Amino acid sequence: MVSSNGLATSQPLFSFGLISDVQYADIPDGRSFLGVPRYYRHSLLILQRAVKEWNSHQRHKFVINFGDIVDGFCPKDQSLDTVKKVVDEFEMFTGGPVYHMIGNHCLYNLPRSKLLSLLKIHTLDGRAYYDFSPVPEYRFVVLDAYDISAIGWPQDHPKTLEALKILREKNPNEDKNSPTNLEGPERRFVMFNGAVGKEQVEWLDGVLLESTNLKQKVVVCCHLPLHPGAATEETLLWNYDEVMNLIHRYNCVKVCLAGHDHKGGYSIDSHGIHHRVFEAALECPPGTDAFGYIDVYDDRISLVGTDRMKSTEMDFTPPS
Numbered sequence: 001m002v003s004s005n006g007l008a009t010s011q012p013l014f015s016f017g018l019i020s021d022v023q024y025a026d027i028p029d030g031r032s033f034l035g036v037p038r039y040y041r042h043s044l045l046i047l048q049r050a051v052k053e054w055n056s057h058q059r060h061k062f063v064i065n066f067g068d069i070v071d072g073f074c075p076k077d078q079s080l081d082t083v084k085k086v087v088d089e090f091e092m093f094t095g096g097p098v099y100h101m102i103g104n105h106c107l108y109n110l111p112r113s114k115l116l117s118l119l120k121i122h123t124l125d126g127r128a129y130y131d132f133s134p135v136p137e138y139r140f141v142v143l144d145a146y147d148i149s150a151i152g153w154p155q156d157h158p159k160t161l162e163a164l165k166i167l168r169e170k171n172p173n174e175d176k177n178s179p180t181n182l183e184g185p186e187r188r189f190v191m192f193n194g195a196v197g198k199e200q201v202e203w204l205d206g207v208l209l210e211s212t213n214l215k216q217k218v219v220v221c222c223h224l225p226l227h228p229g230a231a232t233e234e235t236l237l238w239n240y241d242e243v244m245n246l247i248h249r250y251n252c253v254k255v256c257l258a259g260h261d262h263k264g265g266y267s268i269d270s271h272g273i274h275h276r277v278f279e280a281a282l283e284c285p286p287g288t289d290a291f292g293y294i295d296v297y298d299d300r301i302s303l304v305g306t307d308r309m310k311s312t313e314m315d316f317t318p319p320s
């Protein structure tokens with residue numbers, strides 16, 4: 001194998017498969033609010049093709065689903081079966097575990113309490129953030145972007161109330177899903193987004209400290225993007241700035257990966273951290289795909305995308 005600078009490189013330490021925003025529903029094709037076509041039934045075929053391909057490679061250690069496995073338009077009496085159906089497709093992956101994260105569309109269908117057990121996210125008190133270390137050199141952090149959110153928690157839950165307070169303060173529109181009249185990154189204060197809460201920020205701080213002590217490189221995964229350069233402003237995590245300020249206090253985080261912004265994006269921030277937002281499976285016209293896998297090396301990660309998911313080389317050492 002030869003890298004972009006022409007030098008021979010070693011084999012990857014490991015690799016993993018990934019897909020984002022499957023948003024399956026057994027309903028006719030439709031369009032987003034902005035008129036972008038959505039292919040609700042076809043997206044499940046993409047997931048099936050993805051799993052088949054990952055299995056055929058026989059080397060991926062795990063798969064990460066970046067959230068929104070079922071669409072909000074899924075008839076509610078079918079939500080449970082539909083989530084199970086998509087999870088079952090993921091379970092056809094034979095190489096190792098599948099790591100899920102929750103997205104807003106998952107929460108439109110099922111309350112957090114039901115969803116977490118179906119997605120096999122076994123955490124305390126409905127929390128959906130966790131970390132894992134597939135090899136000693138690396139740690140993956142999966143953030144819960146709807147920790148503070150107006151969707152998914154019971155209506156009188158303190159986290160719902162905290163989210164509604166933020167929306168009242170930041171978004172003057174009657175329809176809190178509308179970013180109308182909000183400018184720049186302020187457009188993120190809409191109901192289909194959320195925030196990482198105080199306890200989760202403290203937990204993340206602890207994980208980053210431990211990773212630093214263990215000399216591990218960290219990949220942060222979150223349904224919502226964390227950098228305005230890589231995503232549309234109305235798709236960002238409400239407190240992306242707070243989370244990134246924390247991440248920037250350490251040197252261990254090399255890459256932040258996200259979904260939610262269906263067109264995808266890529267950017268490197270002022271601290272050299274790569275931000276890659278994945279193209280959605282939902283918006284692939286029939287016969288096309290958006291999934292991929294990542295080869296992880298000591299000094300870079302390499303995304304190999306299929307069709308609409310663009311391949312991206314992410315080098316940790318800036319070119320001299």
Ligand SMILES: [Zn+2]
Pocket residue numbers: 068103104105223259260
């Ligand atoms: Zn989403």
